[in-house]
Amino acid sequence: MTKIKKILLSAIAVLTFTAFSSVANAGCGKITIANMNWASAGLMAEVDKVILEKGYGCNVELIPGATMPSFTSMNEKGEPDILPEFWANAALDALTKAVGEGRMHSINKAPILGLGEGWWIPPSTLKKHPELTTAAAVLARPDLFPHPEDSSKGGFHICPPGWACELINKQMFNGWGMAAKGWKIVETGSAAGLDGSMAKAVERGENWFGYYWSPTSLIGKYKMVGLDMGKWGGDDNWHKCLVKAEQDCATPKQSSWIKSEVYTVTTDNYKKTAGKDGMNYLKKRVYPGEVMNGMLVYMADNQAAPADAAIEFLKKHENVWTKWVSGGAAKKIKASL
């Protein structure tokens, strides 16, 4: 046989074999889940992977990501299929539009109970200065929280670039008039930078003031104290100003933090691939706050990777997850552990 004929025949053979293999996996099909770069999201992605694979026979792939990049990818290209922990305040308008067009589904509007974003100080600081229970009280004392590179100003630690909370905190800085009160933003650069600056300060007994969120292992481990941020500044002020970049809105006003909206979001493709079983599982999947905090502290204490923590969760909290899945699926998952 000529060389060309050999190549063509082998190509056809390979294609037929791969066609068979994809047919063999029918039942649920291929799903991609966003594996986002923080502990609780990683845990949720790994638990979803085990449950969908062992309980419902899906072929699951985890794709690394973060809030905005993963959401944009889902919106524009329809991949990944599931965003387990999407902090929806980041892109509420875009999400509503996509849901309206049927491309995405906000399948579960409260996958974790007991969430909160805001500004925190270490418990040692509160002990030394018991009057610092509100954001207003802290903002009046920039001298207690010196900026690492300019001790004449107070240091306000914000989120890394690219996180939605970076924009919000920068607008809050303007809205609360922090520059005039003698404060300067500390650009943390990355999640590791933000975590590291808080950890270093608390370990050394220094004061620290900045943004963080719960449930997280750091808040639980260091028992950080959330500050009372006062009154809600109105929906327009938040959605049309505080969440936008500084150049898009020059008049933010001070406000408390919005109630955190965290959704599990899926693409339409997931609805078609995983069907009613998959949608029902995600609808029912709700982590109670203490369970999630407990798992996060477990992950931190034992330096467990999210995959190992997922197995630990499935073993220890049977009473929680068996409520999310059908009886048959629960049996299959228990058998695989």
Next chain:
Amino acid sequence: MEFFTKIPVMEGTALRDLKKGIDLSFRNFSRTYGEAIEGFFDPLLYFLIWLEKILVSTPWPIVIGIFGLLAWLGSRSVKLVIGTVASFLIIGYFGMWKDCMATVAIISVATLVCIVVGIPIGVLMSKSNRVEKTILPVLDMMQTIPSFVYLIPIIMLLGIGKVPGLIAVCIYALPPVVRLTNLGIREVDKEALEASEAFGATPMQKLRSVQIPLSLPTIFAGINQTIMMALAMVVIASMIGVRGLGVPILQAISNQYLALGLMNGLAIVALAIIFDRVTQEYGNRIQKHRGQKK
């Protein structure tokens, strides 16, 4: 048979206790010596803050004029001076002036520190095979270990900001100049060295008048690589809170702003090329007596 399919792993709890033990001992170290180490680096921090403030607050014509003058002094090449001035004007016009000045401040200090620390170490390595053998693995580690691995202990000791950023850049950018200084000096013509001994040169005289001048091309190749690597670390430095061109690039990465990332990236490339060409031309000029160009 399981021995062959699954590699034997250290017992789970023992591994965990080992990791926690290391963490705990580092935490104690940080608690006892952290303040002292921070205090040790304070002068460097103040210097960096002062330099950045000066560069950012001085009127831009003066700053560009000074850079043009430095380019001229280093290279005596009109083309390079025009290129330098034009690049900075374009960077400023596209709104990247402040970030660019912050990056120039920290990178020039980092490069200087690397050269001042690296060349003596390279000279030491060239004198003794034993020293070379001990230092080479350290250099390998500095170049390959992922930056955040050594940044985590540094952040615990010094917090985030300019000093950890400088340390990160220096750790990554130091090895090239050390290796190439060592290589250059070792490769100096043995006969030239013998001739200088025959004329009664002391070791110091040999080093200053024979070895270093003859190994300058290699040393300057090392300096060039160090500059390139220092600028490549700008983004990682931004990840631990250093202001500069890296911050918009991080924003661009997280939000998929292609144009922003490209513009700031190209600004870093422009800085690298300017730094490099000026130092290379300076190197060529001080070797003109050898009659060879490059």
